[in-house]
Amino acid sequence: MPTQYDAIIVGAGFGGIGAAIELKRLGFDNFAILDREDDLGGTWYVNHYPGLTVDVPTTTYSYFFEPNPNWDRLFSTGAEIKQYADNVADKYDVRRHIRFNTTVESARWDEEDNVWRVTVADGDTLAARYLITATGFLSQPRTPEIPGIDTFEGKIVHTAAWDDSYDATNRKIGIIGTGATAVQLIPELARDAADLTVYQRTAIYVVPKFDIKFSARAKRLFARVPLSQRIIRAVTDFVYEVLVDWGILHYSRFPLGNRAAAYLSKVWRFAVIRDKELRRKLTPDYAFGCKRPTFSNKFYRAFTRPNVYLQSSGIDHIEADGIVANDGTKSVIDTLVLATGFDLWEANFPAIEVIGRDGRNLGKWWRETRFQAYQGVSVPYFPNFLSLASPYAFLGLNFFNSMEYQMRHMDRLFGELKQRGATTFEITEEANSRYLDEMTELLGTSLFTLGNCATARSYYFNPSGEATLLRPMTTHEALREASTYPLSDYHIS
Ligand code: NAP
Numbered sequence: 060m061p062t063q064y065d066a067i068i069v070g071a072g073f074g075g076i077g078a079a080i081e082l083k084r085l086g087f088d089n090f091a092i093l094d095r096e097d098d099l100g101g102t103w104y105v106n107h108y109p110g111l112t113v114d115v116p117t118t119t120y121s122y123f124f125e126p127n128p129n130w131d132r133l134f135s136t137g138a139e140i141k142q143y144a145d146n147v148a149d150k151y152d153v154r155r156h157i158r159f160n161t162t163v164e165s166a167r168w169d170e171e172d173n174v175w176r177v178t179v180a181d182g183d184t185l186a187a188r189y190l191i192t193a194t195g196f197l198s199q200p201r202t203p204e205i206p207g208i209d210t211f212e213g214k215i216v217h218t219a220a221w222d223d224s225y226d227a228t229n230r231k232i233g234i235i236g237t238g239a240t241a242v243q244l245i246p247e248l249a250r251d252a253a254d255l256t257v258y259q260r261t262a263i264y265v266v267p268k269f270d271i272k273f274s275a276r277a278k279r280l281f282a283r284v285p286l287s288q289r290i291i292r293a294v295t296d297f298v299y300e301v302l303v304d305w306g307i308l309h310y311s312r313f314p315l316g317n318r319a320a321a322y323l324s325k326v327w328r329f330a331v332i333r334d335k336e337l338r339r340k341l342t343p344d345y346a347f348g349c350k351r352p353t354f355s356n357k358f359y360r361a362f363t364r365p366n367v368y369l370q371s372s373g374i375d376h377i378e379a380d381g382i383v384a385n386d387g388t389k390s391v392i393d394t395l396v397l398a399t400g401f402d403l404w405e406a407n408f409p410a411i412e413v414i415g416r417d418g419r420n421l422g423k424w425w426r427e428t429r430f431q432a433y434q435g436v437s438v439p440y441f442p443n444f445l446s447l448a449s450p451y452a453f454l455g456l457n458f459f460n461s462m463e464y465q466m467r468h469m470d471r472l473f474g475e476l477k478q479r480g481a482t483t484f485e486i487t488e489e490a491n492s493r494y495l496d497e498m499t500e501l502l503g504t505s506l507f508t509l510g511n512c513a514t515a516r517s518y519y520f521n522p523s524g525e526a527t528l529l530r531p532m533t534t535h536e537a538l539r540e541a542s543t544y545p546l547s548d549y550h551i552s
Contacts, residue, residue: 066090067177067187069163069411072101073144074193074447077122077462078469079153085473090187092153093179095162099154100144101195103137106240108221109247111137114239114268114354115457116295118288122147123463126288128281133271133295134354165412166190168442173483175443188482193447194410196528197401203235207377213393218244219401225394227251233382233390235374236398237263239353244398245367246357254366256390258374258382261350261516262343264324268354296457300533303455306348308531310506317506321347331359340371349512350519351456403518403528404430407448415441416485425450430527431495433548434540435461436468437486445469450527451498460534467541472549481551490548501531 065087068075071094082090098104113120117135121127125147131139148154162180169176175190200219202208208215216222218240228251234241237259249255273281281288305313306320324347332338341359343350361367372386381391401407408430413421419440425431432438435452436445446452447465454460472484502508507519507526519528530537 063174064090064185064187066189066191067166067175067185068092068191068193069166069177070094070101070193070195070198070448071096071099071148071157071159072103072193072195072198073122073458074101074195074462074465075191076144076148076151076153077466078191078193078445078447079156080122080147080151081466081469082473083151083153085470085477090156091185092157093161093163093177093185094157094159095180097159099148099157099159100141102197103141103144105198105219106221107137107141107223108218108240108244110243112243113137113140115299117143118292119295119299119457120459122459125150126281126285126292128278128285128288130273130278132273134268163411165414166192167414168416168444170416173443189443189445190413191445191447192409192411192413194407196403196407196448196453198410199402199406201399201402202397203399205235205374205377208395210379211377211395212379213395215395215397217397217399227394229253230394231390231392232256232394232396233258233392234396234398236400237261238398238400239263239351240400241398242353242355242358244396246355246361248396249361249364249367252366254368254390255361256368256370256382256392257362258384259340259369259371260373261514262341262371263350264321264343264347264352265327265355265358266320266324266352267327268356270356296460296534299456300535303529304533307506307529308501308533309504310348310509311504317347317510320352324352328359332363334363337362337369340369343515345512345515346506346510348506349510349515350517400518404521408450408521409446410448413441413444413446415444421446429495429523430521430525431491431498433486433491433494434464434468434537434544435530436465437491437549439486439488439491442483442485450521451530453528454530454532454534454537457534460537461530464534464537464541467538468544471542471544471546475546475549476551479551483552484549486549487547490545498527498531502526505531 068078071092075092112134116133117130164178166177174186177185227248232252233256235258305316328338370384372384375383375385381389383389430450432449435449519526521527
C-alpha cells in the first residue's frame, strides 16, 4: 500500500511553509511537504548570487502573522530571508513534514478511491486526500537557446545556480539579461571584473532604493512593542498597494501616476549617467509597470565604470571564447553569466503534470482553453486540489499578500468541510467561469490592456498575450473575497 497522507504539499518555499502552517491550524498533522531541493526556502534557498536582496521592504515581505523584529535592513539580503524561512519553519514545527530531494513528477486524481496519487522521481507513489501545489512562479531557470552557446569553452553559470567559489577578480565576463537579478548582480561583478559586457535585450525601469538600516535600538523596539513594526508595515504595505492599484490596476483613471514613476526613473538615469547615448540605450520603450520594475542605487552607476560595456544590439552567436553581437562586435570572455530568468509559463503552469477528474490534464486544459483558476487557487475537474501558483494568484508585488489570502481561502474551505463532516471539494464550473469573466473585465481598465506593453517582453503576459499572472485587485479586496466567497461555489461532499 502506498503511504497515505491527509495532504501532500509540493514545494517547501514560503508558499509551502504557509500552507503547512495553515493545515496545522486546521488540525491536520498527517501531511508531507515534498521538495526537490535538499533544504527549505524555495527561491531563497536556490538563489544566492552576490548582491541578492529583496526588492520589497521586508516589513511587508514577511508573513503577516510572523513579523520579524530582527531584520537588519528595510531591504534585507537573501541570506537573511533564508534564515527567516528556517526560523518560521522551526517555530511552527514544519520541518519534520518535509521530504527533501524528492522531485514530484505527476499527480493523478483516483476517482475510485478519492485520493491523489502522487508519483515522485524514484518511482515511489504516495497517496493523499488533498493536494496543494506551492511550486512558486520563478522556479524553473531559463537557459537561452543562442546559436553556439554549447561551444563556449569558458565558465557558464546561471544566476539560479550560482557557484559561491567563483571569484570575479580580473575575469572577463559577459552577462546576458538585465532583469531584477542582473540589476543586483551587475554592480557586484563590475567591482571586481577586468571587464564586464552586459547584453541587454529589453531595458528595465530602475528607480532609486530608499533603504534603511535598523539600529539595535529599533530592533529592540520592534521586539518589545510589535505595534511599532506593524505601523511601519502598514506604511510599506500602503506604498506598494498604491503603486499597484494606481499604476497598474486603475491605469485608466491614474495614467499620470504611472508616467510619474517612469519620469523618476528617467531623472535617476539623468542624475547618474552623463553619456547621452548610454542613457538612450538604457531607456525602456514601454510603459512603466508592464514589466516588473526594480530598485537600485548601483545599477546605472555601474555603467559609468571604465570596465563595463553595454551591448544592446542583440546577440548573433556565441563562440568558444566570446560573444558576437548583431553589430559585429565580439567580446572575448572567460565567464558567461546567464541572468536570463525563469520559464514562467511553459515550464511552470503547472510545474508538474496534474491529471484531474475524467482524465483532464491541467496543463493541456489551460492551453486549450484559457489560463484560469478560481481566486487563483481552484480549478474545476480537479477535486481536493489547491494550486497556489496559478493564473491570477499573484497579488500586487508582494508574494506574502498572495499567501495571506490563500491561507484565508483554505481556512474558510477546510473549516466548512470539517463542519459538514465532508471530505471532498471541487470548484463549480459556473463559479470558475464567473471568476474568469470578472478577471477579464478588471484587466480591461488596467495598464496591461491600455498601456504600451507590446515591446516589454514581460512575464506578466502568458504566451497568448493575456496578462493572467497578477490578480487585478487590491490586497484588501482579495482578502475580503477569500473570507466571504460563497461556499456554494464549491461542490462539497
Ligand atoms: P527576468 O526578469 O525574466 O530577466 C531575464 C533577463 O534575461 C531579461 O533581461 C531578458 O530579456 C533576458 N533574456 C532572457 N533570455 C534571453 C535571450 N535569449 N537573449 C537575450 N536576453 C535574454 O529574470 P530575473 O532577472 O531573474 O528576475 C525574475 C524575477 O525574479 C523578477 O522580476 C523579480 O520578480 C524576481 N526577483 C526578485 C528579486 C527580489 O529582490 N525580490 C531579486 C531578483 C529577482 P528580455 O527582457 O528581453 O526578455
